[in-house]
Amino acid sequence: MSLPELDGPRLDPASGGPAKQLIILLHGYGADGNDLIGLGRSWAPLLPDAAFVSPHAPNPCAMSPMGKEWFPLSFRDAEEYARGVAEAKPILNAFIDAELKRHNLTEESLALVGFSQGTMMSLAVGLSREKPPAAILGYSGALAAMDFAADIGSKGPKIFLIHGDMDQVIPVEALTMAREQLTALGLSVDWHIAKGVGHGIDQEGLMLGGGFLKNTLTAQAGV
Structure with missing residues (x-):
């Protein structure tokens, strides 16, 4: 059975030349790729040689007919998260492989950026690939699965997790739990708690993520 093919808005490198980095932006539940492509416009001055793509998740969202979902959210518990990312991973992995091939790049030049459910996907996929990305940046998300690649602690990506302390959708404790689980594996995890911020990205979080x-x-790249 063939996998659904993802697509979404893209931004070519601001430099006008070929891409030297690829940043894949993964939106949250009930949104679509258009929701995060603006991050690429904000970060383009920092990363003028980066190509950005923000794929639409493969499934219509049950709770928001105009939006998309990476996987259903009915119970919002750990079992549903783990099952959901497991089912969606092959689709996203195929997209990542195709995008790297499109730009003639390798995982050393790849970053996955997620928001909410997109952060769950970024962590689950990025940490289970045989060749992980260079970086994972996750906003307002959670660690949904622990089926990581062998020896991930020694070859894993740099990780930066950002979460609002007023988040009522995914509590900020999810950041603490993810950080503890990932650092226990030997992964490099930086983190930032945004004061007074709910389920969203504020200007400071945007700036910190771009710098990361x-x-x-x-x-x-050795620059």
């Missing part, structure tokens, strides 16, 4: 991507991806 620039530092990580340019370090990988």
Whole structure:
């Protein structure tokens, strides 16, 4: 059975040249790729050689007919999260492989950025790939699965988690739990708790995330 093919809005490198980095933006439940592509416009001055793509999730959202979902959310519990990311991972992995091939890049030049359910997907996919991305940036999300690639602690990506302390959709404790579980595996995890912020991205979080991507991806490139 063939996998659904993802697509969504793209931004070519601001430099006008070929892409030297690829940043894939994964939206949250009930949104679509248009919701996050603006992050690419904000970060383009920091990463002028980066291509950005924000794919639409594969499924119509049950709770928001105009939006999409990576997987259903009925019970919002750990079992549903783990089952959901497991089912969606092959679809996203195929998209990542195709986008890397499109730009003639490798995982050393790849960053996954997620918001909410997109963060669950970024962590689940990024940490289970045989060749992980250079960076994972997650906003307002959670760690949904622990089926990581072998020796992920020694070869894993840099991770930065950002969460609002007023988030009523996914409590900020999800950041603490994810950080503890990931650092126990030997992964490098930075984090930031945004004061007075709910389920969203504020200007400081946007700035910090962009700086993290620039530092990580340019370090990988030896710039």
